[in-house]
Amino acid sequence: MGAALPTMAQEDPAADVTEVIVTATRRATSVQKVPYNISVIGASDLSTKGITELSELSRAIPGLSVRDVGSRDNASIILRGLSVDPLRVSNAGDNGSVAVYINDTPVFNQPKIFDIERVEVLRGPQGTLYGSGSLGGAIRYIVADPKMKYEASAGGKVYQIAEADDVSYQVNGMVNLPLISDTLAVRVAAQYLDDSGFTDYPFIISGPKSDLDYEERVTARASLLWTPTEDFEANLSYYMDNVKSGGRTGGNPGFVLPAAADGNGDGYTNSYPANSAAMIGRVLGDYEIGQRFEEPQSTFYKLTALEMKYDLGFADIISSTSYTKRTGLGRRDQTDLLLGLGYGYESYPDFRAITREIDDFEAVVQELRLVSNDGGVFDYVAGVYYDNENLFGTSEEFTPGFAEFIGGTRTDNLEYYSRSRSLYSEWAVFGELTWHITDQWQVTGGARSFKLNTKSSECTVFPLYEDANNNGYTCNEDVGKGEVKDTIYKLNASYQWTPDVMVYGTFSQGFRRGGTNILPPEGGQVFDIDPSQREYAPDTVDNYELGVRSQWFDRKLTVNAAIFNIKWQDVQLSSLAPGNLPITANAGEANSKGIELETLWRATDALTLSFGYAYTNAKLSEDFYKERTNGRVIADFKEGTVLPGTPEQQIGLAADYLLPFSDWGALTLHGDISYSSEITTSAEPFRGDDANLDYKTLKGFTQTNLSLGWEPKDNLGIKLYVDNVFDEYAYVASQGEATYGLQGKFDIPIRPRVIGISINKKY
Numbered sequence: 001m002g003a004a005l006p007t008m009a010q011e012d013p014a015a016d017v018t019e020v021i022v023t024a025t026r027r028a029t030s031v032q033k034v035p036y037n038i039s040v041i042g043a044s045d046l047s048t049k050g051i052t053e054l055s056e057l058s059r060a061i062p063g064l065s066v067r068d069v070g071s072r073d074n075a076s077i078i079l080r081g082l083s084v085d086p087l088r089v090s091n092a093g094d095n096g097s098v099a100v101y102i103n104d105t106p107v108f109n110q111p112k113i114f115d116i117e118r119v120e121v122l123r124g125p126q127g128t129l130y131g132s133g134s135l136g137g138a139i140r141y142i143v144a145d146p147k148m149k150y151e152a153s154a155g156g157k158v159y160q161i162a163e164a165d166d167v168s169y170q171v172n173g174m175v176n177l178p179l180i181s182d183t184l185a186v187r188v189a190a191q192y193l194d195d196s197g198f199t200d201y202p203f204i205i206s207g208p209k210s211d212l213d214y215e216e217r218v219t220a221r222a223s224l225l226w227t228p229t230e231d232f233e234a235n236l237s238y239y240m241d242n243v244k245s246g247g248r249t250g251g252n253p254g255f256v257l258p259a260a261a262d263g264n265g266d267g268y269t270n271s272y273p274a275n276s277a278a279m280i281g282r283v284l285g286d287y288e289i290g291q292r293f294e295e296p297q298s299t300f301y302k303l304t305a306l307e308m309k310y311d312l313g314f315a316d317i318i319s320s321t322s323y324t325k326r327t328g329l330g331r332r333d334q335t336d337l338l339l340g341l342g343y344g345y346e347s348y349p350d351f352r353a354i355t356r357e358i359d360d361f362e363a364v365v366q367e368l369r370l371v372s373n374d375g376g377v378f379d380y381v382a383g384v385y386y387d388n389e390n391l392f393g394t395s396e397e398f399t400p401g402f403a404e405f406i407g408g409t410r411t412d413n414l415e416y417y418s419r420s421r422s423l424y425s426e427w428a429v430f431g432e433l434t435w436h437i438t439d440q441w442q443v444t445g446g447a448r449s450f451k452l453n454t455k456s457s458e459c460t461v462f463p464l465y466e467d468a469n470n471n472g473y474t475c476n477e478d479v480g481k482g483e484v485k486d487t488i489y490k491l492n493a494s495y496q497w498t499p500d501v502m503v504y505g506t507f508s509q510g511f512r513r514g515g516t517n518i519l520p521p522e523g524g525q526v527f528d529i530d531p532s533q534r535e536y537a538p539d540t541v542d543n544y545e546l547g548v549r550s551q552w553f554d555r556k557l558t559v560n561a562a563i564f565n566i567k568w569q570d571v572q573l574s575s576l577a578p579g580n581l582p583i584t585a586n587a588g589e590a591n592s593k594g595i596e597l598e599t600l601w602r603a604t605d606a607l608t609l610s611f612g613y614a615y616t617n618a619k620l621s622e623d624f625y626k627e628r629t630n631g632r633v634i635a636d637f638k639e640g641t642v643l644p645g646t647p648e649q650q651i652g653l654a655a656d657y658l659l660p661f662s663d664w665g666a667l668t669l670h671g672d673i674s675y676s677s678e679i680t681t682s683a684e685p686f687r688g689d690d691a692n693l694d695y696k697t698l699k700g701f702t703q704t705n706l707s708l709g710w711e712p713k714d715n716l717g718i719k720l721y722v723d724n725v726f727d728e729y730a731y732v733a734s735q736g737e738a739t740y741g742l743q744g745k746f747d748i749p750i751r752p753r754v755i756g757i758s759i760n761k762k763y
Contacts, residue, residue: 020032020040020042020118022034022038022040022118022120023120023140023142024038024120024122024138024140025129025381026129026369026371026381027371027374027379027381032502032549032551032558033502033549034549035442035444035492035493035494035502035504035506035549036122036123036124036492036504036506036508036545036547036562037122037123037124037545037547037560037562037564037596038120038121038122038123039060039061039062039120039121039123039598040118040119040120040121041057041060041061041118041119041121042117042118043116043117043118043144045060046113046116046119047717047760048656048668048670048707048709049654049670049672049705049707050705050707050719050721050723051113052112052113052114053068053112053113054066054075054077054110054111054113054139055067055068055075057119057121057139058650058674058676059652059654059672059674059703059705060612060652060654061121061612062596062597062598062612062613062614062650062652063079063080063123063594063596063614063616063650064077064078064079064121065077065078065079065083065645065646065647065650065676065679066078067645067732067733067748068732068748068750068751069248069249069732069733069748070199070213070245070248070249070250070748071195071197071213071214071215071217071243071245071249072213072245072246072247072248072249072295072296072297072330073248073297074109074110075110076645076733077097077098077100077110077136077139078097078098078136078645078646079097079098079121079123079124079136079137080123080124080136080137080564080566080592080594080616080618080646081136081566081592081594081616081617081618081643081646082097082135082136082541082566082568082592082618082643083097083618083643083644083645083646097133097135097136097512098133098134098135098136098137098138098139099126099130099131099132099133099134099137099138099139100138100139100140100141101130101138101139101140101141102140102141102143102239102303102305103140103141103142103143103305103307103320104307104318104320104367105303105305105307105320105322105365106322106365106387107303107324108301108324108326108361108363109241109299109301109326111141111219111239111241112191112193112217112219112241113141114172114189114191114219115143115144115172115174115187115189115221116141116142116143116144117142117143117144118142119139119140119141119142120139120140120142121137121138121139121140122134122137122138122139122140123136123137123562123564123596124136124137124506124508124543124545124564124566125137125508125509125510125541125543125566126138126508126510127448127488127490127508127509127510127511128430128431128432128446128447128448128488128489128490128508128509129381129430129432129446129448131385131387131426131428131430131448131450132387132426132450132452132511132512132513133512133513134510135510135511135512135539135541135568136510143221143223144174144187144189145187145223145225145235146176146185146186146187146223146224146225146235147176147178147185147187148178148181148182148183148185148227149176149178150176150177150178151174151175151176151762151763152173152174152175152176152762152763153172153173153174153760153761153762153763154171154172154173154174154760154761154763155171155172155173155758155759155760155761156169156170156171156172156758156759156760157169157170157756157757157758157759158756158757158758159754159755159756159757160754160755160756161195161196161197161198161751161752161753161754162198162727162752162753162754162755163198163286163287163752164196164197164198164211165196165210165211166196166211167196168193168194168195168196169193169194170191170192170193170194170195171191171192172189172190172191172192173189173190173191174187174188174189174190175187175188182227183226183227183228184224184225184226184227185224185225186222186223186224186225187222187223187225188220188221188222188223189220189221189222190218190219190220190221191217191218191219191220192217192218192219193215193216193217193218193219194214194215194216195214195215195216195217196211196214197211197212197213197214197215197246197247197249198211198213198249198287198751198752199211199212199213199247199248199249199250199251199287199288199289200212200285200287200288200289201247201288201289201290201291201294202279202282202284202288202290203257203279203282203290203291203292203743204291204292204293204294205292205293205352209246209247209294211246212246212247212294213245213246213247213248213249213250214245214246214247215243215244215245215246216243216244216245217241217242217243217244218240218241218242219240219241219242220239220240221237221238221239221240222237222238223235223236223237223238224236224237230311231310231311232308232309232310232311233308233309234306234307234308234309235306235307235308236304236305236306237303237304237305237306237307238302238303238304239301239302239303239304239305240300240301240302240303241299241300241301241302242299242300242301243297243298243299243300243301244296244297244298245296245297245298246294246296247291247294247295247296248289248291248295248746248748249748249749250287250289250735250746250747250748250749251284251285251286251287251288251289251731251746251747251748251749252284252288252289252290252743252745252746252747253284253285253286253288254283254284255283255284255290255742255743256281256282256283256284257279257280257281257282257290257743258280286729286749287749287752289746290743290744290746291333291744292333292335292352293331293333293335293352293354294331295330295331295332295333296330296331297328297329297330297331298328298329298330299326299327299328300326300327300328301324301325301326302324302325302326303322303323303324303325304322304323305320305321305322305323306319306320306321306322307319307320307321313373314372314373315370315371315372315373316370316371316373317368317369317370317371318368318369318370318371319366319367319368319369320365320366320367320368320369321365321366322363322364322365322366323362323363323364324361324362324363324364324365325361325362326359326360326361326362327358327359327360327361328357328358328359328360329356329357329358330356330357331354331355331356331357332354332355332357333353333354333744334353334354334355334397335351335352335353335354335744336740336741336742336743336744336745337353337739337740337741337744338351338353338399338415339351339741340739340740340741344406345399345402348401348402348405348406350401351399351401351402352399352400353397353398353399353415354397354398355395355396355397355398355416356395356396356398357393357394357395357396358393358394359391359392359393360391360392360393361389361390361391361392362389362390362391363387363388363389363390364386364387364388365385365386365387365388366385366386366387367383367384367385367386368383368384369381369382369383370382370383376436377435377436378433378434378435378436379433379434379436380431380432380433380434381431381432382429382430382431383429383430383431384427384428384429384430385426385427385428385429385430385450386425386426386427386428387424387425387426388423388424388425389422389423389424389425390421390422390423390424391420391421391422391424392420392421393419393420393421394417394418394419394420395416395417395418396414396416396417397414397415397416397417398412398413398414398415399413399415399464400413401413402415402464403464403468406468407468408464408468408469409468409469409470410463410464410467410468410469410470410471411471412463412471414463414464414471414473415462415463415464416460416461416462416463417460417461417462417463417473417475418458418459418460418461419458419459419475419477420456420457420458420459421456421457421458422454422455422456422457422515422516423453423454423455423456424452424453424454424513425452425453426450426451426452426453426513427450427451428448428449428450428451429448429449430446430447430448430449431446431447432444432445432446432490433445433446439496440495440496440497441493441494441495441496442493442494443491443492443493444490444491444492444493445489445490445491445492446489446490446491446492447487447488447489447490448487448488449485449486449487450485450486450487450488450511451483451484451485452483452484452485452513452514452538453481453482453483454481454482454483454513454514454515454516455479455480455481456479456480456481456515456516457477457478457479457480458477458478458516459475459476459477459478460475461473461474461475461476478534480516480534480535482514482535484513484514484538486511486538486540488509488510488511488540489507489508489509490506490507490508490509491506491507491508492504492505492506492507492508493505500550500551500552500555501548501549501550501551502548502549502550503546503547503548504546504547504548504549505545505546505547506543506544506545506546506547507542507543507544507545508543508545509540509541509542509543510540510541510543511538511539511540511541512538512539512540512572513538514535514536514537514538514539514572515535515536515584516534516535516536533583533585536572536583536584536585536586537570537586538570539568539569539570539571539572539586540568540569540570541566541567541568541569542566542567542569543564543565543566544564544565544566545562545563545564545565546562546563546564547560547561547562547563548560548561548562556601556602556603557599557600557601557602558598558599558600558601559597559598559599560597560598560599561595561596561597561598562595562596563593563594563595563596564592564593564594564596565591565592565593566591566592566593567589567591567621568589568590568591568592569589570586570588570589571586571587571588571589571590571620572584572585572586572587573585573586573587573637573643573683573684585635587620587624587635587637587683588620588621588622588623588624588637589620589621589622590618590619590620590621590643591618591619591621592616592617592618592619592643593616593617593618594614594615594616594617594618595613595614595615596613596614597611597612597613597614598610598611598612599611599612605658606657606658606659606660607655607656607657607658608655608656608657609653609654609655610652610653610654610655611652611653611654612650612651612652612653613649613650613651613652614649614650615648615649616646616647616648616650617648618642618643618646619639619640619641619642619643620637620638620639620640620641620643620683621639622639623637623638623639624636624637625637635684636684636686637683637684638685638686641680641683641684641685642680642683643680643683644679644680644681644682644683645679645680645681646679647676647677647678647679647700648677648678649675649676649677649700650674650675650676650677651674651675652672652673652674652675653672653673653674654670654671654672654673655669655670655671655672656668656669656670657669657670664712665710665711665712665713666710666711667708667709667710668707668708668709668710668711669707669708669709670705670706670707670708670709671704671705671706671707672704672705673702673703673704674702674703675700675701675702676700676701676702677700678697678698678699678700679697679698679700679732680695680696680697680698681694681695681696681697681698681733681734681736682694682695682696682736692736692738693736693737693738694734694736694737694738694739695736696734696736696747698730698731698732698733698734698747699730699731700730701728701730701750702728703723703724703728703750704724704725704726704728705721705722705723705724705725706721706722706725707719707720707721707722708720708721715761715762715763716759716760716761716762717758717759717760717761718757718758718759719757719758719759720756720757721754721755721756721757721758722753722754722755722756723751723753723754723756724750724751724752724753724754725753726753727752727753728750729749729750729752730749730750731747731748731749731750732748732749732750733747733748734746734747734748735747735748
């Protein structure tokens with residue numbers, strides 16, 4: 001959606017369009033000279049449009065679909081339709097079809113947008129330079145580095161969500177200090193967010209809760225820049241993100257808690273806990289869900305990175321080293337999931353189930369690159385890459401009182417336990433070589449050879465079924481490992497037809513790692529698991545793209561466009577194993593093709609208009625059906641099924657108008673309208689002959705945002721804003737009936753109308 005567009009290099013000093021420099025190609029280049037489809041949105045545009053979250057970038061970037069599922073879970077990031085059924089709520093996000101970076105460092109969370117220079121969005125596979133996980137593209141947050149001068153800022157905002165009881169607020173600050181003149185500087189930025197949330201939980205066992213999807217978030221970054229000589233610089237940074245959410249965002253409107261006697265005289269069905277008797281007949285509203293337990297999630301993320309650059313004269317050698325640590329603790333209400341399995345839980349009138357989940361993730365990443373200087377007949381980038389990741393997690397499921405109900409004496413209430421550890425390493429060598437055949441014509445070839453090693457151990461046990469009379473359990477681990485070696489390629493050619501018009505064509509490949517699914521042992525007492533469901537293979541894509549980057553009418557009009565066709569092999573899609581256990585499965589081949597268009601028109605010195613459009617047709621291109629010898633269907637993907645999460649049509653229109661007043665400062669008016677067509681929530685509409693109740697079509701919607709900014713002084717800015725002006729109600733994701741039943745299901749709506757005011761001051 002084209003709310004912000006890049007501008008072209010300013011070859012004429014008199015031109016009134018500012019040059020925008022990006023580093024997506026691993027060298028500093030004017031964005032209009034990059035020979036593939038890239039968008040960039042700078043700090044001033046981010047501020048004007050009120051973009052502080054990754055999910056809000058969808059308003060500004062055509063073809064980018066970020067489905068915001070609330071503060072508890074990660075949003076799904078989709079470019080060019082390459083998705084992994086991201087619309088089932090999960091704190092795992094979308095399994096890495098889009099790579100995310102802070103500067104040159106890969107990140108494993110979804111950062112807040114603050115104290116930043118720009119965001120670069122690279123469309124299409126970026127496998128040669130960005131490696132695994134960049135099937136659909138890459139997003140780079142280019143943060144503000146320390147400067148050799150003093151500067152500081154402070155500000156905040158206060159806002160009211162239409163469906164919330166309390167006011168929300170955010171405060172932020174930054175200070176940049178030169179410690180040693182022209183040699184050493186430090187920059188520290190921090191932000192605190194207290195978002196009230198807007199989803200109510202009227203059926204909580206301990207009593208109704210309002211606005212339970214609140215978010216409390218502390219984000220901070222500190223950087224130390226050292227430039228002892230003109231040829232060398234080092235930037236040591238620490239980034240911390242501490243997020244606490246009270247529960248899920250959602251709505252299950254129209255659900256009524258039924259009054260059906262179960263024969264024991266308590267006046268409620270066996271499917272509901274005892275205290276819900278007083279809620280019989282209660283109808284859920286648009287922003288209410290039926291969970292019986294609160295579902296909080298806390299995540300602490302920290303990233304330490306060291307980036308160094310040394311000028312060798314003929315080239316720069318660049319090192320990027322990082323260490324990531326992420327820990328998470330959460331709870332989930334599993335009551336409705338277990339009641340739907342038919343294992344006798346429904347016979348217990350007060351049945352309830354809740355989980356406790358812990359995860360611990362560590363990663364060490366090292367990349368070393370050699371980047372040639374510009375100006376020669378040949379340019380090159382060559383490098384080596386190493387990534388080592390360690391993930392450990394446990395999940396415990398408790399069913400209070402059930403052991404006693406069935407005549408057991410077990411007291412720990414532990415019905416299910418799983419433990420998993422996965423080790424992943426990647427070695428790669430990569431490079432790109434550009435031949436400037438003439439001043440206008442260039443050809444680039446690239447390759448990346450990699451080796452992926454995975455090792456996993458897991459165990460799953462059902463203690464209540466092992467022994468209902470004694471605490472304790474035995475969890476025997478299954479161990480697996482694998483290795484993948486491969487090489488992917490890239491070929492690009494571009495021609496600078498005029499100083500302001502460039503055409504290009506690209507063939508590029510991308511890949512994503514495989515992995516294992518955490519499942520109970522084969523032949524266990526509870527679920528009949530197929531061995532083939534325990535692992536899924538890497539998937540790859542071949543991308544064919546043609547595009548143009550251009551400016552017209554003295555560079556007042558920018559028009560960038562591309563068409564693409566992507567072939568996706570061994571596509572990884574979300575599915576379900578017996579027992580409604582979520583897994584990732586390989587499902588044959590898919591195809592995504594489409595058009596992307598961005599335009600920016602500087603109509604007058606005061607008025608700027610932008611328009612963006614994306615058409616994406618992403619579907620499975622072959623049938624994939626599989627069943628066990630006992631006839632149980634374990635995969636049923638149909639040719640022509642639309643891939644989930646990506647709207648076929650995305651349209652965005654934005655306008656900015658500047659009103660200068662000599663005595664009262666300047667006023668800035670901004671408005672943007674975005675449209676997203678309908679999407680589906682799964683790539684598996686059927687399982688054999690049975691409909692998949694988790695498959696839905698979510699209707700398209702239009703959202704409007706307005707703001708009025710006032711700068712009474714050069715260093716002070718005040719803004720009034722309204723997001724979702726018409727309080728549009730639409731869904732972006734779903735937790736389906738097949739998995740969590742009629743009460744436990746919910747759909748995730750877009751954020752209701754938000755009215756706020758922000759104030760920022762620079763020093």
